[in-house]
Amino acid sequence: MTEFHVVAATSELENDGQMYVQLNGEDILLCRHQDKFYAIAYFCSHEMYALEGGMLHNGCITCPYHGAEFRLSDGAVTAPPAWEDLKTYPVKVTSDTVAIAVNR
Secondary structure (H helix, E strand, O other): OOOEEEEEEHHHOOOOOEEEEEEOOEEEEEEEEOOEEEEEEOEOOOOOOEOOOOOEEOOEEEOOOOOOEEEOOOOOEEEOOOOOOOOEEOEEEEOOEEEEEOOO
16 A cells, blocks of 8 residues: 655645655655646756756756756656656645655
């Protein structure tokens, strides 16, 4: 059984909002885009800079430093210079909370 951990209230993130979360030693970026919540690795796989502050568009996030682009739903690289996909985390939204599952 997957264990989810509540990390935020839904009201804490407006559409296209982002929030840094550390859970079980993992650095995670929680994003709200097109009224869906996504949890992805916090650091870009290209140069390990934070993705926080990157532009969200068409279901993707663009690294604010070098322009690498990743799909929010599965972490897949959609534009270079990155070549390695990002880790993603299961998200569960219930009435007013957002929870993330992290494998130990």
